[in-house]
Amino acid sequence: MSKTCIQAVGIFNRADNSGQFVAVQPAKESYVPQQRPESALKVSVETEDGRRLAEIPVTPDFGSCDDVVDEGTFQTFFELPEGTKVLRLMHDGQELAVFSTSPPGAAAESFGLGLRRGHSVPLTQTGSADPNATYTLQAREKGGSLWQTLDIGLDRPDAGQVDLNQFPHADAIEVRVLKSTGFDTEEVDRTEIDFSE
Amino acid sequence: MGVFGLDATASRRSIFSEASGGTVQVAGVEVVQAIQNLAHDVRLIAQKRTVVRIYVKPNGLSRNVRVRAEIAISSTRGGPEKYIVSRNIVSLRSSDHPDLEAQRRDEDQSLNIELPLQQVGALHVRVKRIIPVAMGDDVPISNPDNAIEVNFEAAPPLRIRVVGLRYTDNRLNPPVSFAPDALHFDLLRSYLTRTYPVPELEWSQIVVPIGSNVEPPFSDGTPNDPLWQTLAARVLLRLQLIRQADVNAGRDPRTHYYGLIADDSGFFRGRATQVAASPDPATVAMGPAGRSGFSWDDDGSYADWYGAHELGHTLGCRHPGHCNQDRDPLSSFPYENGRISDAAEGCVGFDTGDPDLGLPMRALPHPDNSDFMTYCENQWVSRHTYDEIFDRLHLEDAQFAPANV
Ligand SMILES: [Zn+2]
Numbered sequence: 001m002s003k004t005c006i007q008a009v010g011i012f013n014r015a016d017n018s019g020q021f022v023a024v025q026p027a028k029e030s031y032v033p034q035q036r037p038e039s040a041l042k043v044s045v046e047t048e049d050g051r052r053l054a055e056i057p058v059t060p061d062f063g064s065c066d067d068v069v070d071e072g073t074f075q076t077f078f079e080l081p082e083g084t085k086v087l088r089l090m091h092d093g094q095e096l097a098v099f100s101t102s103p104p105g106a107a108a109e110s111f112g113l114g115l116r117r118g119h120s121v122p123l124t125q126t127g128s129a130d131p132n133a134t135y136t137l138q139a140r141e142k143g144g145s146l147w148q149t150l151d152i153g154l155d156r157p158d159a160g161q162v163d164l165n166q167f168p169h170a171d172a173i174e175v176r177v178l179k180s181t182g183f184d185t186e187e188v189d190r191t192e193i194d195f196s197e
Numbered sequence: 198m199g200v201f202g203l204d205a206t207a208s209r210r211s212i213f214s215e216a217s218g219g220t221v222q223v224a225g226v227e228v229v230q231a232i233q234n235l236a237h238d239v240r241l242i243a244q245k246r247t248v249v250r251i252y253v254k255p256n257g258l259s260r261n262v263r264v265r266a267e268i269a270i271s272s273t274r275g276g277p278e279k280y281i282v283s284r285n286i287v288s289l290r291s292s293d294h295p296d297l298e299a300q301r302r303d304e305d306q307s308l309n310i311e312l313p314l315q316q317v318g319a320l321h322v323r324v325k326r327i328i329p330v331a332m333g334d335d336v337p338i339s340n341p342d343n344a345i346e347v348n349f350e351a352a353p354p355l356r357i358r359v360v361g362l363r364y365t366d367n368r369l370n371p372p373v374s375f376a377p378d379a380l381h382f383d384l385l386r387s388y389l390t391r392t393y394p395v396p397e398l399e400w401s402q403i404v405v406p407i408g409s410n411v412e413p414p415f416s417d418g419t420p421n422d423p424l425w426q427t428l429a430a431r432v433l434l435r436l437q438l439i440r441q442a443d444v445n446a447g448r449d450p451r452t453h454y455y456g457l458i459a460d461d462s463g464f465f466r467g468r469a470t471q472v473a474a475s476p477d478p479a480t481v482a483m484g485p486a487g488r489s490g491f492s493w494d495d496d497g498s499y500a501d502w503y504g505a506h507e508l509g510h511t512l513g514c515r516h517p518g519h520c521n522q523d524r525d526p527l528s529s530f531p532y533e534n535g536r537i538s539d540a541a542e543g544c545v546g547f548d549t550g551d552p553d554l555g556l557p558m559r560a561l562p563h564p565d566n567s568d569f570m571t572y573c574e575n576q577w578v579s580r581h582t583y584d585e586i587f588d589r590l591h592l593e594d595a596q597f598a599p600a601n602v
Contacts, residue, residue, distance in 0.1 A: 007437070007438075007441045009434045009437050009438060010434070011430055011434075022431075022434050022438075023434070023438050025438065025441060025442065025445075026445065027441050027444075027445065028441075028444055028445060028450060031450070031479060061470040061471035061480075062471070063429070063468040063469065063470065063471065064468050064469040064470075064471060064472050064482070064507070064510035065466075065467065065468045065469070065506075065507070065510070065516070066466075066468065068420065068421045068422075069426055069468075070421075070423075070426065071423070071426040071427055071430050072430070073430045073433050073434055073437075073470055075434075075437050075470070075479060077479075136442050138442070138446060145447060146443075146446060146447050146448055147443070147446035147447070148403055148443065148446075149405070149439045149442040149443050149446070150403075150405055151405060151406060152435070152438050152439055152442055153408070153435075153438065163404065163405075165404075166403050166404060178442075185445070
């Protein structure tokens with residue numbers, strides 16, 4: 001079984017040592033560093049009952065072009081130990097924020113296409129969205145190899161719009177929606193928009 | 198037929214040959230891509246747009262003569278030669294012809310020849326002929342043995358995806374959405390191609406929503422600007438998430454992401470998440486796009502040099518500390534006042550231009566031009582930054598190569 005690696009991103013403010021997770025999603029393994037510099041900011045990786053499986057030092061980024069930035073960002077990549085359920089953002093032993101994943105909820109996420117408005121096609125969906133998940137909208141030229149992310153962090157599978165102008169040479173495009181619970185991502189539905197019709 | 202042709206040439210010579218009189222010395226040959234000196238201390242990149250600049254010194258001309266140059270190039274000394282003629286015309290002056298350095302400072306005073314894209318390896322360049330544009334004999338070259346040898350080396354491309362971030366200004370009635378114009382993408386792409394030490398860009402672009410939690414105003418006008426800090430952090434995190442979702446779907450993990458934000462609703466000050474101290478293509482950056490108010494920036498967009506600066510941070514480049522900028526304590530930038538070179542090194546910048554965008558070739562002397570990592574005007578790339586980016590892209594290319602390719 002291949003290891004799961006994740007990307008966790010968030011905010012850390014060094015003026016008041018506050019912080020939060022903004023998103024967690026699966027990531028390719030190649031980004032996991034071999035060594036990490038020590039840092040007061042850490043992600044504690046834990047089981048459901050609070051047993052610590054790993055502790056990841058996280059170096060926050062305070063920007064490149066200004067000396068007065070207090071509100072920084074962080075991005076960290078790490079391998080997910082078996083049994084992980086909770087990520088805790090810690091600073092000097094103080095808990096700043098918690099991210100916990102829940103099993104995917106019951107949902108009916110197949111989507112349809114709404115009426116085109118200008119160069120934009122909205123998605124439609126009649127079923128329920130999963131309250132434990134966020135959704136990512138991707139599209140590609142039909143037959144192309146690379147999916148392009150059009151929107152991310154959506155609370156419903158039909159919250160995004162497909163901007164046809166991003167595919168100026170296509171005769172048809174494929175559209176898909178991914179659902180992420182943080183540690184897992186799966187495709188929930190896929191459709192096509194054919195410009196020749 | 199052959200005899201007739203010879204006769205015609207002979208009669209033409211007899212009529213016009215007295216006009217030139219003197220000779221011309223090849224005073225220097227400079228093979229340049231973005232910045233160079235006469236010793237060719239700046240590396241040349243294979244498959245990158247290249248111009249040969251020829252500097253001459255006329256002797257004993259009885260009048261001014263307008264000429265082109267023809268060079269012979271070959272990959273081995275004595276090997277098969279290809280002949281190429283300069284695209285511009287220079288007037289050889291019978292007196293007070295500009296000296297070598299004056300010619301280097303002015304694109305119109307050098308004879309400029311664009312080379313075909315070069316392979317990795319040596320290139321021999323020899324000025325073969327100085328040809329009057331009016332009828333008449335070639336002006337004899339007093340140092341026909343003027344060949345120089347330069348070397349072209351391989352460099353990885355810059356892999357970059359530029360994400361236009363569309364926002365809605367809800368202060369307008371009705372609300373209006375803004376995304377960067379095509380011009381800003383095009384000029385950024387061109388500028389990076391011209392100033393970065395790369396054969397080409399692996400470029401892609403897209404426009405996506407900026408996210409529901411970012412809307413104008415983009416600044417609260419205070420020095421610390423907490424509003425800008427918050428919005429910038431949101432934009433950068435969104436770029437990191439989009440980037441990872443794309444990489445998960447197969448995009449090359451060496452791809453740098455740069456967010457572009459139209460300035461219709463105000464200037465969204467740019468930044469990278471950090472100065473990437475070690476190779477890290479997951480470091481993202483963003484910056485504004487609009488028409489420049491600076492007179493030196495007359496191409497219709499400041500998104501180009503602004504983007505080169507922010508992307509420079511993602512490649513480890515630091516602030517040299519000039520023109521209202523604090524010097525990064527770790528900066529090793531060597532030139533005074535943030536210039537692109539100095540007198541000792543003697544580099545002159547050269548913009549090879551972009552015919553597709555109507556941008557001409559331009560010489561950029563070091564006393565008048567500053568590195569794009571400074572906040573000074575008249576920006577171009579210094580030799581220091583050029584080398585720094587070259588080294589970093591090599592490291593990223595090897596360290597982050599996709600495992601399954
Ligand atoms: Zn900067």
